[in-house]
Amino acid sequence: MTYLTVDAGTSSTKVCLFRQDGSLWLSRSVSYPVDRPQPGWAEQDPRAWWQAASALCRALLVEAGNPPVRAVSLSGQAPLCVPLDRHGQPLRPAILWLDRRAAPQARWLQEHLGVEEAVHLSGNVLDPYFGGVKWLWFRREEPELYARTWKIAQAQTYLAWHLTGKAITDPSHAGMCSPCFNPQTRQWDERICELMELDAERLPEIHASTEIIGEVTRRAAAETGLKAGTPVVCGGGDFACACLGAGALNPGQGALMLGTAGNLLVPALERTDPRLINTLHVTGERLSMGGVLAGEVITWVRGLFGNPSLETLEAEAARVPPGAEGLLFLPYLMGERTPVWDAQARGVYFGISSLHNRGHFYRAALEGVAFAFREITSIFTALGRPLHEVIILDGGARSPLWRQVFADVLGLPVRWRPTSPGTSHGAAFLAALAMADASTRDALQHWLEPTLDVFPNQEAQPTYAGRFAVYRQLYGRLKDLF
Numbered sequence: 300m301t302y303l304t305v306d307a308g309t310s311s312t313k314v315c316l317f318r319q320d321g322s323l324w325l326s327r328s329v330s331y332p333v334d335r336p337q338p339g340w341a342e343q344d345p346r347a348w349w350q351a352a353s354a355l356c357r358a359l360l361v362e363a364g365n366p367p368v369r370a371v372s373l374s375g376q377a378p379l380c381v382p383l384d385r386h387g388q389p390l391r392p393a394i395l396w397l398d399r400r401a402a403p404q405a406r407w408l409q410e411h412l413g414v415e416e417a418v419h420l421s422g423n424v425l426d427p428y429f430g431g432v433k434w435l436w437f438r439r440e441e442p443e444l445y446a447r448t449w450k451i452a453q454a455q456t457y458l459a460w461h462l463t464g465k466a467i468t469d470p471s472h473a474g475m476c477s478p479c480f481n482p483q484t485r486q487w488d489e490r491i492c493e494l495m496e497l498d499a500e501r502l503p504e505i506h507a508s509t510e511i512i513g514e515v516t517r518r519a520a521a522e523t524g525l526k527a528g529t530p531v532v533c534g535g536g537d538f539a540c541a542c543l544g545a546g547a548l549n550p551g552q553g554a555l556m557l558g559t560a561g562n563l564l565v566p567a568l569e570r571t572d573p574r575l576i577n578t579l580h581v582t583g584e585r586l587s588m589g590g591v592l593a594g595e596v597i598t599w600v601r602g603l604f605g606n607p608s609l610e611t612l613e614a615e616a617a618r619v620p621p622g623a624e625g626l627l628f629l630p631y632l633m634g635e636r637t638p639v640w641d642a643q644a645r646g647v648y649f650g651i652s653s654l655h656n657r658g659h660f661y662r663a664a665l666e667g668v669a670f671a672f673r674e675i676t677s678i679f680t681a682l683g684r685p686l687h688e689v690i691i692l693d694g695g696a697r698s699p700l701w702r703q704v705f706a707d708v709l710g711l712p713v714r715w716r717p718t719s720p721g722t723s724h725g726a727a728f729l730a731a732l733a734m735a736d737a738s739t740r741d742a743l744q745h746w747l748e749p750t751l752d753v754f755p756n757q758e759a760q761p762t763y764a765g766r767f768a769v770y771r772q773l774y775g776r777l778k779d780l781f
């Protein structure tokens with residue numbers, strides 16, 4: 300028996316096949332672009348997710364010799380605006396989590412709902428990043444399309460619809476759709492939807508992440524090679540599945556997910572803080588995270604230099620000393636979320652001199668993302684939950700230099716599981732829980748391989764402390780100029 304996972308990420312869709320003991324059997328992905336029709340906008344064709352998912356399922360099942368699949372589990376990027384018509388067809392390109400076009404709608408909500416009330420009700424500030432704010436842009440700016448909308452989906456909803464014909468989501472996704480979700484009732488907040496003149500009927504049903512939401516239909520079976528009737532498990536946001544898949548279960552542990560986005564995730568905080576993103580975990584408890592731009596920064600810097608290989612860039616950056624000889628990078632290429640919540644902010648290379656070469660620019664980019672996370676670790680410390688270690692996972696975690704930079708900048712051990720598929724591992728474990736093959740979260744420990752660890756290099760600490768002090772001041776001094 301196997302579990303099959305589908306993860307619709309920002310840069311690619313990944314399909315993985317796991318054995319029932321949790322070990323990875325096969326994993327494949329198909330990449331697609333992010334479209335940027337205007338500055339600050341980011342869109343994607345949702346059909347690319349299903350085309351990739353169905354083709355990968357077929358290929359993987361053939362490659363594995365068509366093993367029985369016990370359940371399929373889903374994860375995806377969020378929060379998005381993906382309006383679907385009655386036939387499940389996308390009415391426009393998906394508005395991605397990266398997209399900050401809804402700044403005027405965030406301002407309208409600040410005036411008519413108020414930030415304090417939004418934080419009180421949903422745990423989160425009012426920013427164009429959040430799903431509900433994006434939905435308000437859609438309803439106001441594209442009323443004809445809104446009138447034809449059956450459901451406003453997430454990537455997970457869209458995959459689930461193709462597999463089962465049902466439009467669902469889960470609390471980890473819904474919590475990112477502030478201010479339209481109430482974490483107390485774990486349902487859409489109808490009062491706020493009414494204020495926004497948004498019809499709550501057009502939102503997907505919320506199910507627990509470990510719930511079986513349906514079965515693979517005959518049509519989906521023909522498209523994917525899965526057997527009709529295979530159970531489909533709800534799953535969760537890629538960030539929440541990453542936190543589970545990292546095995547970050549104990550106080551003092553944080554999961555550092557490095558996809559296009561970077562998320563530093565901590566479950567079960569006693570109190571939330573609006574500088575962070577606050578949602579619910581796939582396990583049902585609270586989940587708080589710092590969210591910054593990560594892999595997108597790498598893709599961008601590579602592109603600037605004509606797309607040399609990551610190995611070449613990494614080797615050049617490794618020859619540059621910690622602190623990049625005075626070159627500092629603010630990674631706010633698409634505005635920034637935590638902790639500054641500023642859609643207008645932009646990236647900055649600061650302190651450029653004629654000494655600096657490509658290796659310096661690459662190293663400064665790696666260090667800039669790590670500094671952004673050091674701001675987040677200091678918030679967790681202030682909340683009484685200091686981190687003692689981070690477990691790093693997903694695309695960017697494959698970089699040995701970045702793992703060392705994180706250890707040095709955060710001053711924490713950085714642990715990594717080389718063969719774990721990160722986010723998808725968490726989604727697969729949700730399938731095991733849903734099928735009652737695992738009964739408690741502790742069973743996850745048996746699924747996870749030992750970590751490969753890096754520790755802070757003491758010699759780098761004074762340099763990074765000094766550079767972080769400058770990093771912290773930079774945004775404050777520049778923010779009125781963006």
Ligand SMILES: Nc1ncnc2c1ncn2[C@@H]1O[C@H](COP(=O)(O)OP(=O)(O)O)[C@@H](O)[C@H]1O
Binds near residue numbers: 308310595694696701
């Ligand atoms: N060796 C590496 N060093 C740094 N970044 C990397 C490396 N390998 C992949 N990445 C980054 O990881 C991201 C892809 O990770 P992935 O987990 O697949 O993301 P997503 O879920 O957003 O599709 C890309 O943005 C890429 O730049």
Ligand SMILES: O=C(CO)[C@@H](O)[C@H](O)COP(=O)(O)O
Binds near residue numbers: 538558
């Ligand atoms: O916005 C968030 C949460 O901070 C992201 O986790 C998105 O869900 C995108 O994830 P990736 O596609 O980068 O993995």
